[in-house]
Every structure is written in structure tokens, then in C-alpha cells.
Amino acid sequence: MTTHRYRRQEQFYPIGKEGQKQLLKSKVLLCGCGALGSVISESLTRAGVGSIHIIDRDEVQLDNLQRQSLYREADVLQRLPKAVAAKKHLQAINSEITITASVADLTAENILSYLDGVDLILDGTDNFETRYLLNEAAIHKQVPWIFGGCLEGRGQVMPILPGRRPCLNCVLPYSSAPPGGETCDSAGVLGPIVQVIAAFEVCEALKILTGNIQAVNRSLVVVDLWKNETRQIDLTSLRNQGGCSVCRDKKYQYFQTSSNGSLRGKGGQQAKAMCGNNSVQLRPSERVTLDLTELARRLQKVGSVSLNPYLLKFYVDDYEMTLFADGRTIVYGTTEIGHARSLYAQYIGC
Numbered sequence: 001m002t003t004h005r006y007r008r009q010e011q012f013y014p015i016g017k018e019g020q021k022q023l024l025k026s027k028v029l030l031c032g033c034g035a036l037g038s039v040i041s042e043s044l045t046r047a048g049v050g051s052i053h054i055i056d057r058d059e060v061q062l063d064n065l066q067r068q069s070l071y072r073e074a075d076v077l078q079r080l081p082k083a084v085a086a087k088k089h090l091q092a093i094n095s096e097i098t099i100t101a102s103v104a105d106l107t108a109e110n111i112l113s114y115l116d117g118v119d120l121i122l123d124g125t126d127n128f129e130t131r132y133l134l135n136e137a138a139i140h141k142q143v144p145w146i147f148g149g150c151l152e153g154r155g156q157v158m159p160i161l162p163g164r165r166p167c168l169n170c171v172l173p174y175s176s177a178p179p180g181g182e183t184c185d186s187a188g189v190l191g192p193i194v195q196v197i198a199a200f201e202v203c204e205a206l207k208i209l210t211g212n213i214q215a216v217n218r219s220l221v222v223v224d225l226w227k228n229e230t231r232q233i234d235l236t237s238l239r240n241q242g243g244c245s246v247c248r249d250k251k252y253q254y255f256q257t258s259s260n261g262s263l264r265g266k267g268g269q270q271a272k273a274m275c276g277n278n279s280v281q282l283r284p285s286e287r288v289t290l291d292l293t294e295l296a297r298r299l300q301k302v303g304s305v306s307l308n309p310y311l312l313k314f315y316v317d318d319y320e321m322t323l324f325a326d327g328r329t330i331v332y333g334t335t336e337i338g339h340a341r342s343l344y345a346q347y348i349g350c
């Protein structure tokens, strides 16, 4: 069945039967499974990438369906975490590969645990904080990764091969990142640009995983579908200029290296406003395990509650909270961190 399934891909000579074998042996990490992640994960699944680990912190919402092509109305009704819904849909497409779902937030503390044995990281995130974290971890572990992002009708994409090509910080240094700039919350995003940027990410992934390194794009690709503009910004000379503290000096903004060479977080952000849905995420600074059933029993006295094996939803006044077993909570109905914290303290406890 395997040979027949991938026949058209094997007929493409730079991949061939040997490349297909390499794909089936490959392990990729997909960080974020929203709009880009939907398209990327489906394409990689159909292409026969042998092991795909999806990490995503959110649940499926109705306003995701406009562009997050993997999800269905039933996922919204069942309040499924995206990673769990994605695994279910992807495994129905290809049962011969391994798909792992982690409902979690990628942090400085946990990122290394996701990188063991990974051949390639794909960017499905929606924020630069996580991308810089990914960039530093990828440089430290010498794992290739592919940066991609979309907003409005435009997007950009760039493969990063540690030690060989410029990194994200070479091209977009921390200092140049737009602080609190436009997000898909304020500017929106169109479905077609997601498909385009994801297609670039997946094709670069196929090149890297099959060893076709000479074919990997050396440019930052910028596409504006609405304005019908495409640009390729050549980056070959950038790394030689040697101004990057991350890939040249291994000086990390989001990490510090301990004496045994492992990475340690500098104490990441514990609360942040989320892109796109009028909410704030709160994360405990230490590892905890919540008894969601017990919490549901308590919260039923002050508001309405629904519970599934992955999360608890709590509705009170004009607010809604989603609590995960690892202690992470998303408070909907506000973008003010202080307000979200006080709601949490009021109903869940400190």
C-alpha cells in the first residue's frame, strides 16, 4: 500500500523512491496548528512524513473555520483542543504514519523536550515571541526550521539551516520586531495567503527532509496576494556580515545556557494577550496538575460549566474561561492582563 500511495511523489525525480523512504523515516515538529499548521500538517501527512508531532495550546473556535482548513463545526461543538482534533483528522487521512498531539504552550522551559530526534521544525505559530524562542532552540540544537507568517493578504517565509544560512535574528533582529504591532486580531487574515505560505513551507520541508539541500530557497519570500506582488529578498550575503548575536555568538535572548549545555529559560512571560480572540492566557510558573473534575464541581455553584477529557469551560457574567489540566488558563472577554488575573484569582484561586 505504501508504494502505491506515494507513487506520484516518487515519480518526481528529485524525491524518487529513496526520498520517499527518507520522508517515511523523518520526524518533524509542528509548532502551532492554526491556519498555517492546518495546511502544513495535512500536506505532510499526505506526503508520508513518518512522524509528525503537533504542539498547540488552543481549542477550536468558530471563527477559526474561515481559514483553518483542518477543522470542522463538530470540533467547535465538542470544544476539542486543536492538537487533538488535528490528530484525529490527519490519522483518518493517513493511518500509516505516527501523529503525536501535545496540548501545551511552547516555552523556554519545555522546548528542548520537544526537540529530541527531530529532523525539522515547522512554524505554525502566530507570534514573534515564540518564533524567537524557536529560532534560538533550533540554533542551539542545530535543527533546521522554517519560518512562516501571514497577516491580512500577505505573508513571508524563510528556511533556516543553522550554521549554513541566516537565522531569523539575522534577518529580523529582536530590535526590529514590531512591538505590539499588527496582529490577526486587529488586521485580519485571508485564507488564500495561508495556503500560499504553507505551500512554501511544505515544499522547503520536502527538500530538506529528502536531502535536496541545494534546492532550498536562499531568500526571504514575501507575497502579497491582494496587491499581486511577490518578492524574493536574497540573504546570501547577510550571514557573512556577521552581526548576529544568536547564530554567530550563541547569545540567547530567551535562553541562557547552563554549565551542562542545556538551555534554561530566563523566566518566560506568565501572562499574555492572545492574538485574535479577545483573551488572555495565564500560565503557572511551575508545573502543576489540576483536577478538572473537582474544579468543575466547585465552579458549578457560581456559573455554568462544561467538561471534556482535555479541558474545562467555565462561563460567568460576560466572561469565559478555558482551563487545561496543566494549569494553563485562557480568559476570554478581556485583553487586559491584570483583569484576567483578578478573574482567575476570584474564581479559580491563586
Ligand SMILES: [Zn+2]
Binding pocket: 166, 167, 168, 169, 170, 171, 244, 245, 246, 247, 248
Ligand atoms: Zn543569526
